[in-house]
Amino acid sequence: MTGPVKAKVDVRRPVVVLAVAAVLSLGSTALPPLYGTDSVAVTTADAGTKAPPGKQGECNTIKDSLRPVGSLPPPGAMPSGSTMAKIQERGRLIAGVDQGKYLLGYRNPQTGQLEGADIDIVRMIAAAILGDPDKVQYVVRDVADRALLLEQGQVDVVVNTFSATCDRQRTVEFSTGYYNATQRLLVPAKSGVEGIEQLAGKKVCTSIGSTTEVVLRKPEHAVDVVTLAGIPHCMVALQQGKVDAVSSDDGILAGMAAQDPQTKVVGRPLANAYYGVGMQPGQPDLVRFVNQLLERDRANGSLAASARKWLGAQLNPVPPIPQATYRD
Amino acid sequence: MTTQIPAAAPPSAGGSTGLQRSRLSRWTGPRTPAQLRRIGVVLTLAGLVTAVISLVGGTSRVGAIDDAGHRDASLAQAAGEIYRALADADAMATSGYVSSGQEPPAIRTRYDADITLAGRRLAEASRLITPDDPAAKPLDTMITGLPAYTGLIETARTYNRQGLPLGQSYLSQASSQMRTELLPAAQSLRHSEVSALNADYQRASALPVAVVVFGLALLLIALDFSRKEFRRTRRRLNVGVAAAIVAVASGLLWWVAATVSADTALADANEAGNAATALDEAGTLVLQARSNESLVLVARSGGSASDDGFTDQIDRLLADGGPLAVAADNGVDVADIRTATATWVEAHKNLRAADDEGRYADAVQAAVGTDTAGSGSAFTALDKAVRDAGDTARARLSAATGDARDATTLLGFGPAVLFALAAVGFAIGIARRVEEYR
Known part of the structure; x- marks a missing residue:
């Protein structure tokens, strides 16, 4: 209209302000939120299991015991200093x-x-x-x-x-x-197994680190040896069908068989030891x-x-x- | 940079020299009406954009708070309950075994209630968790593992009633399954649900920067425009623009007020949530220590348990950064729990001494008896203290999420409507001014 127009109404300024606002808004998405932690970190990890005991030694000769001396003292009257x-x-x-x-x-x-x-x-x-x-x-x-x-x-x-x-x-x-303990087998009563020969390739369970384990691992037996914490654990595994037999001393196996009439102690002695x-x-x-x-x-x-x-x-x-x- | 400009030419002076002026020229060029039109468009658009941002931000925030209050909070709580119920069931099963022959009815009842509760919560969780959810896997582990666990426990009971020690082996196998399979799964489920809940809080408490910045920018432009118009024309604001400014300011105030009060509530909810989680953890450690105490009494000969298990759990409970420390950091007074823990540890030592010295009957009496100095009573007191503190924290959590929800009532639409009204106000007000140039 009349004369040079000198920024009567500034249109640029609002646009600039809005542009700045838009940039700030976009930038704000990078801001951290106020509440809520990323994760709840408390504990876990179970205690490690007991390390297996060391291997049996090489020695083979068992010492005999010490001979009694004198006569048996009566109860409550033990020789002084003993x-x-x-x-x-x-x-x-x-x-x-x-x-x-x-x-x-x-x-x-x-x-x-x-x-x-x-x-x-x-x-x-x-x-x-x-x-x-x-x-x-x-x-x-x-x-x-x-x-x-x-x-x-x-x-x-x-x-x-x-x-x-x-x-x-x-x-x-x-x-x-x-007690004269012989190492034998506990099997399901109806399995028909009568000796270790029938268990070739089958799973036989015993307690970890026992002398029984050493005997079972002899190559002539050719069984798949499974070791658990104890014979009762093996018994549970037998009842659950996870193993085919349990091997241990006859007395221990007798205790197992007495708790489950569906099992029995079989086989020739695999090893002898006295308690x-x-x-x-x-x-x-x-x-x-x-x-x-x-x-x-x-x-x-x-x-x-x-x-x-x-x-x-x-x-x-x-x-x-x-x-x-x-x-x- | 504004220069002194005399009053504009009278609007009527030679204004309408021709209708021939093209439509486009009404919006372009250096003439005042065109400039006014342009600024009107900018203000109206900015108002609308702010309204949309407000709508999106508001609904997302309300949604997050709703999620936090409903689905995720209930899943996180269910996960916590499953975790505790499983640990409790195991503690009851093992301590029930300690008393020779038939277990005490109260312990049996509590075991049954734990299993029922765990089963119910697992069913609820599986209805809410979709198969592709990361929480689905631990859920599966628990749903398939729990029947196996209860089967082992029942076998142990059957043997125990017959007086056969093979029950010990079933018991320790069950307890080991609980320790190595079910509880880690429960913890993993709880972990992912608590993470989801935390994500809700993060979403809900993100600063509404976009809304505030756009709203302030809008206010700034509108005030600046009004000031210059006043200087240019010596005329007061018109009603449209004034109303628009008021609407923008109200919308902003709404946001600020809602944010401040919701954030206070969210801060409390977050704290209470952390406290509840830590106390669940504490309770589970206590229960596992109890399971271990019982297992050592009945089944140690199998090599399946040693007293280290007890010490480990208690050490973790009391550790710096352990659950009690976390609970204390989140506003829980844990002094009573610490005292009760010390009492139990002391009673436990006496129990162990009795067992190690061959006074088995005394040890059992301490474990299951009602003697106040016994380990059983000390455990019960500690368990109750932790449980009560957890319940308090959960009540606090649910009250706080309720407050947050109240604070954000209508936040989705309210300010958005105000910003939209502001856009209308700018449009009408500036249109009026432009008309004066006809």
């Missing part, structure tokens, strides 16, 4: 046992009391020292810790299907054998004393009676009680 006198003074025997091996060392769920063939031995020793079979402090630990309990001096005796081996004798002094009472090598007087008790009970038939009482229904015949042999 290990038994210390136990008598303490008022109780401390014994390492198991609470999960049916018929051998197990806790009766009805009574909460420990029972079994091994427990009988413990009670017999307690009665001989203290005059009362109930004066026992039972210590239940992992089977793998049996020798450790003695090494650390935490128990007087270990009675827990503890077979004497050359390797264990480095740290443990065993009594003479009170002894484990004691500390530094307490030979206790070893001699226990051997004297075992002599007595072999002679009066109470050892055999105890084995028959607990295992007779499953193992027929019950293996004979091993003879005592001494190195001195």
